[in-house]
Amino acid sequence: MRIFMDTANIEEIRRGAALGVVDGVTTNPSLLAREGVQYRDRVLEICAVVNGPISAECISTELEPLLAEARRIAAWHENVVVKVPMGEVGLQAIKQLASEGIKVNTTLIFSANQALLAAKAGAAYVSPFIGRLNDAGQDGMAVIRESVRIFDAFHLPTQVLAASVRGARDVTECALAGAHVATIPSAVLFQMIQHPLTDKGIEIFLRDAQKYSPV
Numbered sequence: 001m002r003i004f005m006d007t008a009n010i011e012e013i014r015r016g017a018a019l020g021v022v023d024g025v026t027t028n029p030s031l032l033a034r035e036g037v038q039y040r041d042r043v044l045e046i047c048a049v050v051n052g053p054i055s056a057e058c059i060s061t062e063l064e065p066l067l068a069e070a071r072r073i074a075a076w077h078e079n080v081v082v083k084v085p086m087g088e089v090g091l092q093a094i095k096q097l098a099s100e101g102i103k104v105n106t107t108l109i110f111s112a113n114q115a116l117l118a119a120k121a122g123a124a125y126v127s128p129f130i131g132r133l134n135d136a137g138q139d140g141m142a143v144i145r146e147s148v149r150i151f152d153a154f155h156l157p158t159q160v161l162a163a164s165v166r167g168a169r170d171v172t173e174c175a176l177a178g179a180h181v182a183t184i185p186s187a188v189l190f191q192m193i194q195h196p197l198t199d200k201g202i203e204i205f206l207r208d209a210q211k212y213s214p215v
């Protein structure tokens with residue numbers, strides 16, 4: 001499973017990228033709003049740090065403006081993947097953009113049927129929002145499992161990108177469900193490194209190492 005960082009904060013991305021396990025980054029308008037920077041400038045900064053797919057989201061709601069916005073965003077950098085929200089206009093846009101070779105990440109996916117339609121339209125990724133589904137009392141991981149199974153059954157090349165991840169256990173569940181990618185907030189990524197028994201083990205080994213000469 002590939003790991004993307006779900007943040008637009010460049011310091012977090014630098015720290016995460018230094019681990020050597022970050023394959024890409026996803027952003028959205030809410031994450032950008034916290035940064036107080038121009039979207040394009042920040043995406044280009046991210047592209048200079050992480051050499052992988054970097055998702056940037058469209059906000060237009062009508063087809064022609066959405067297509068124009070998506071083409072403009074896609075031209076920012078070769079690694080940019082354009083995020084298009086699920087919906088009637090979104091599907092029409094995905095079909096057109098895919099035919100032009102523009103990679104689309106379909107965002108705001110909340111059911112396997114939405115994922116199937118986005119895949120049929122030619123999306124490179126679908127992003128089921130597991131945390132928001134769980135918040136609403138539904139089973140977010142079920143949408144990941146069902147989407148993966150459907151894509152496998154029909155050999156659809158679209159990747160399932162698990163989004164709205166809220167905790168370290170979610171990442172394990174995503175991997176077990178066969179998600180191709182999980183996009184993870186910085187805090188969760190760093191939680192994944194930690195285990196109290198690792199810290200305790202290091203402490204014991206360092207203490208015992210004082211009892212002999214290392215060479």
Ligand code: E4P
Pocket residue numbers: 006026027028107127129131132163164165183
């Ligand atoms: C990423 O692509 C999504 O925009 C993000 O994971 C949404 O996360 P949230 O539900 O925590 O806002």
